[in-house]
Amino acid sequence: MKRRERALLEQAKLVLDFNWTGGYTKPGPRLYPHQWSWDSALISIGYSHYDQDRAERELLHLFDAQWRNGLLPQIVFNPSFGDYFPGPGFWHAQESPDAPPHHRTSGVVQPPAHATAVRLVYERARDRSRAHEFLERAYPHLVFWHDYLYRERDPEGEGLAYIRHPWESGMDNSPLWDAILQRLHLREDEIPSYRRVDVHTVSEQDRPTSAAYDRFAYLVRFFAERGYEEAEIREECPFLVQDVLFNSLLCRAEADLAELAPEIGEDPAPHRERARKTARAIDEKLWDEEHGTYLDYDLVSGRPIYVYCASNFLPLFAGVPDEERVRRMVNFLEHGGFGLSDHRIRPVPSYDVHGFGFSPTRYWRGPVWINIDWFLLRGLERYGYREHSARLSTTIRELCERSGFYEYFDPFTGQGHGSVLFSWSAALLVDVLLSAADEAPSPRRP
Ligand code: GLC
Numbered sequence: 251m252k253r254r255e256r257a258l259l260e261q262a263k264l265v266l267d268f269n270w271t272g273g274y275t276k277p278g279p280r281l282y283p284h285q286w287s288w289d290s291a292l293i294s295i296g297y298s299h300y301d302q303d304r305a306e307r308e309l310l311h312l313f314d315a316q317w318r319n320g321l322l323p324q325i326v327f328n329p330s331f332g333d334y335f336p337g338p339g340f341w342h343a344q345e346s347p348d349a350p351p352h353h354r355t356s357g358v359v360q361p362p363a364h365a366t367a368v369r370l371v372y373e374r375a376r377d378r379s380r381a382h383e384f385l386e387r388a389y390p391h392l393v394f395w396h397d398y399l400y401r402e403r404d405p406e407g408e409g410l411a412y413i414r415h416p417w418e419s420g421m422d423n424s425p426l427w428d429a430i431l432q433r434l435h436l437r438e439d440e441i442p443s444y445r446r447v448d449v450h451t452v453s454e455q456d457r458p459t460s461a462a463y464d465r466f467a468y469l470v471r472f473f474a475e476r477g478y479e480e481a482e483i484r485e486e487c488p489f490l491v492q493d494v495l496f497n498s499l500l501c502r503a504e505a506d507l508a509e510l511a512p513e514i515g516e517d518p519a520p521h522r523e524r525a526r527k528t529a530r531a532i533d534e535k536l537w538d539e540e541h542g543t544y545l546d547y548d549l550v551s552g553r554p555i556y557v558y559c560a561s562n563f564l565p566l567f568a569g570v571p572d573e574e575r576v577r578r579m580v581n582f583l584e585h586g587g588f589g590l591s592d593h594r595i596r597p598v599p600s601y602d603v604h605g606f607g608f609s610p611t612r613y614w615r616g617p618v619w620i621n622i623d624w625f626l627l628r629g630l631e632r633y634g635y636r637e638h639s640a641r642l643s644t645t646i647r648e649l650c651e652r653s654g655f656y657e658y659f660d661p662f663t664g665q666g667h668g669s670v671l672f673s674w675s676a677a678l679l680v681d682v683l684l685s686a687a688d689e690a691p692s693p694r695r696p
C-alpha cells in the first residue's frame with residue numbers, strides 16, 4: 251500500500267475511534283449519536299479487517315435490542331443523548347408488547363445488510379474460536395430477523411418484503427417517495443407537533459423539507475396508534491413499498507446465511523431457497539424492460555414507481571440479473587445520468603442527474619453516498635466489470651481524501667455535505683483499501 255493510502259487508512263480508523271462509544275459506533279458525532287441498524291452493519295465491515303472485538307460487539311449490541319417478534323430496530327437509543335427527534339417519547343415503541351424490555355428503540359427497520367456483515371466479520375476474524383462463538387450468538391438473531399421480514403412484511407408470500415416508512419429504506423428523502431407523500435393530504439390537526447434538531451446541526455438547505463417531515467411524523471404516529479401491530483398497520487398504511495435496495499440486500503443476506511449455516515451445523519437449504527425465491531421475485535416483478543433496470547413497487551396504488559435512482563441497480567450486489575440484463579444496466583449507468591462514463595460526474599450519484607428535482611447537495615436527491623457506491627462496486631466486480639468497479643473505488647478514495655469523511659458528496663464538485671466524520675464513509679473506505687491490499691500480489695523479493 252502506498253504512503254498516501256496508509257495515511258488515509260489511519261485517518262479513517264481515527265474517525266471510527268472518535269465515534270466509538272464502548273458499545274457501538276455513532277454514525278456521526280453530533281447529528282447521529284444513537285445506534286443505527288444498517289450503519290452498524292456497514293461499520294462492522296470496516297472493523298472486520300482490523301478489530302475483531304469491536305466488529306463483533308457492534309453487531310451484538312444491535313441484536314440485543316431486537317424485538318420479541320424479530321424486528322431489528324432502525325435506532326437503538328442511547329439514554330445519555332436526550333435531545334433527539336424523533337426520540338423514544340415520540341415513537342411510543344413500548345406500546346407494542348414485542349418491544350424489548352431493556353432498550354429504547356424506534357419502531358421501524360432498516361435494510362437487512364446484517365447477515366452479509368456477520369459473514370465478513372466471521373470470515374476475516376483472526377481468533378477462530380472466538381469467531382465461532384460469535385457466529386453461534388449472531389445466527390439465531392439473523393434467522394429471527396429474516397423470519398420476521400418474510401412473515402410480517404410479505405403477507406402474500408411473494409418473496410418480497412415491504413417497507414412502510416421512507417426511513418425504512420435508509421434513503422429517507424429520496425425522490426422515490428415523492429408521489430406517495432404528495433398523495434398524503436394531511437389536515438392541520440393530523441400533523442403531530444414536533445421539534446426537529448437536524449436543522450440546527452447541518453445546513454437546512456441539505457435536509458428534507460418540513461412538508462416531508464410532517465409526513466414522516468404522521469406515519470410514526472400512525473404506527474404508534476396501532477401499537478405496532480403489523481396486521482393492523484398494513485390494512486390502512488398509505489406507504490407500503492417493495493423497494494429494490496431493501497430486497498436486494500435481503501436476497502444477498504439470505505445467500506450469506508446459507509454460507510454461514512453449515513459452519514455451526516445448521517441447515518443451509520431454507521436460506522438458499524428463500525434467496526432464490528426473492529431473486530426470482532425481484533427479477534420478475536421489479537424489472538423494467540423499457541429502461542433496463544429495476545423499479546420499486548408501490549403496493550397501495552398497485553404500480554411501479556418510475557423514478558431512477560442508483561439504488562435501483564443494487565440487484566447487482568445480490569447477483570440477481572443475468573448477463574444480458576447486467577449489460578443493459580451497465581449501459582444505463584454509463585449513458586443515463588449516473589456518470590459511469592462521464593468524467594465531469596463523480597459516479598455514481600444517488601439519483602439520475604437528469605431526473606426531475608435532482609439536487610447535487612440535497613439529502614438523497616443526487617449526492618454521492620459511499621454506501622450505495624460500495625454496493626455497486628462490489629456488484630460490478632461480481633460480474634467481472636473490473637474497470638467500472640475500479641472507477642468507483644478510485645472515486646471513493648478521492649472523495650474521502652480531498653473532502654474528508656462526510657456523509658455525502660456533491661457529484662460535480664466533490665464537496666462534502668451533511669455530517670462530518672461520518673462512520674460508514676470511513677468504514678467502507680477501510681474495506682476498499684484493505685480488500686485491494688489483500689488482493690494485490692505481494693511485491694517480488696529481489
Ligand atoms: C440518515 C440516513 C440513514 C442512516 C442514518 C444514520 O437518516 O438516511 O440511512 O442510517 O442517517 O446515519
